[in-house]
Amino acid sequence: MTLSRLQSGIGVLVFTAACSPAVGDLRLGCAYELASGQSSIVQYVSGVTTGPPTGNRPLLVAARHEFEQITVDLAQSRNLVRLIVYAFSESGRVLNWGGTLVASTYGGDRVELPLDRPPSNETGVLLSLYNVDGELTLRAEMEEFRGTVRDAVNAYGFDRITWLDGRSPLT
Numbered sequence: 001m002t003l004s005r006l007q008s009g010i011g012v013l014v015f016t017a018a019c020s021p022a023v024g025d026l027r028l029g030c031a032y033e034l035a036s037g038q039s040s041i042v043q044y045v046s047g048v049t050t051g052p053p054t055g056n057r058p059l060l061v062a063a064r065h066e067f068e069q070i071t072v073d074l075a076q077s078r079n080l081v082r083l084i085v086y087a088f089s090e091s092g093r094v095l096n097w098g099g100t101l102v103a104s105t106y107g108g109d110r111v112e113l114p115l116d117r118p119p120s121n122e123t124g125v126l127l128s129l130y131n132v133d134g135e136l137t138l139r140a141e142m143e144e145f146r147g148t149v150r151d152a153v154n155a156y157g158f159d160r161i162t163w164l165d166g167r168s169p170l171t
Contacts, residue, residue, distance in 0.1 A: 001111055001138045008136040011106020013072040015085050015127070019099030019115065025090045026099075028068040031153040031161070032060060032083040039160045041153065044068055045090050046168050072129075074106070074136075082130045084141070084156050087115070088123040088149055088167075095119065101126050103138060113140050120144060123152040 003013075017028045029043030032051055042051040042062040050058035059079060061071045070085060089095050097117035104110040113127060122144040130137045145152035148166025162170040 002132075003105065003136045003138070005134050007074075007105055007107060007109065008077050008131075008134060009074050011074055013074055013106075013129075013136070014102075014104050015070040015072075016102045016104070017068045017087060017099065017115075018102055019067065022096060023098050023115075024093055024095040026068075026087050026095055027090045028062070028070060028085065028087055029149060030060060030062065030070045030083050030085050031156065031158045033081040033158065033160075034059070035079050035081055037160070039158050041149075041158075041161065041169050042070060043149075043167075048169060077131060077136060078134065080129075080131050080136075082128065084125050084129075084153070084158070085127045086123055086125045086149065086152055088152075089121050092121055094121045097124070103127070111138060113142070117142070117144070122146050123149050125152050125156060128156070 027045040031041045033039045042060045044062040044064050049062045051060035059076045096119050099115045101113040125141045125143045128139045150163050150166045
C-alpha cells in the first residue's frame with residue numbers, strides 16, 4: 001500500500017498490535033533509518049520510547065495503552081528513509097501468534113495485517129515502510145527470525161545500530 005503525498009505528510013501513522021492476552025507477552029518494536037544516516041530502534045518494553053533520542057520533537061514514539069503502539073509523526077516524514085515493525089516475546093517464551101497489526105492514518109484510513117502464524121518464540125518482522133519520493137510505501141513482511149531482535153533487525157540491513165545486548169541498543 002502506498003500513502004499519497006498528502007497522507008504521507010499530515011498527522012500521524014500509528015501501528016498497533018491488537019492482540020489478546022492468549023497470544024502471550026508479545027512486544028512491538030521498530031527499527032528506523034533517517035535521511036541523516038542515523039539508525040536505531042524504539043520499543044516500549046526496553047524504555048527506548050522515542051526516536052531519535054535527541055531533539056525537541058520525536059519522529060517515532062513507542063507506547064502502551066490497551067495495546068502496544070508505534071506512532072510516526074508524518075510532519076517529519078521527509079527525514080525518514082525506512083523502518084520495519086517487529087514483534088517478539090519479552091520473556092523468550094513461545095507466542096501463540098494471533099491478533100492484528102493495524103496501521104492507521106490521521107485521516108482514518110487503516111490497513112490490517114493478520115498475525116496468524118504457527119506458535120514460535122522467534123522475532124517476527126511484520127511490516128516495512130519505505131519513503132519513495134515523499135510517498136510512504138507499506139509492505140507486509142511476516143518473516144520470522146531465530147535469535148534476537150538484533151538478528152532480525154540486522155537481516156533487514158540495519159547494521160549501523162550499536163547494541164548492548166540482543167534486545168537493547170546503545171543510545
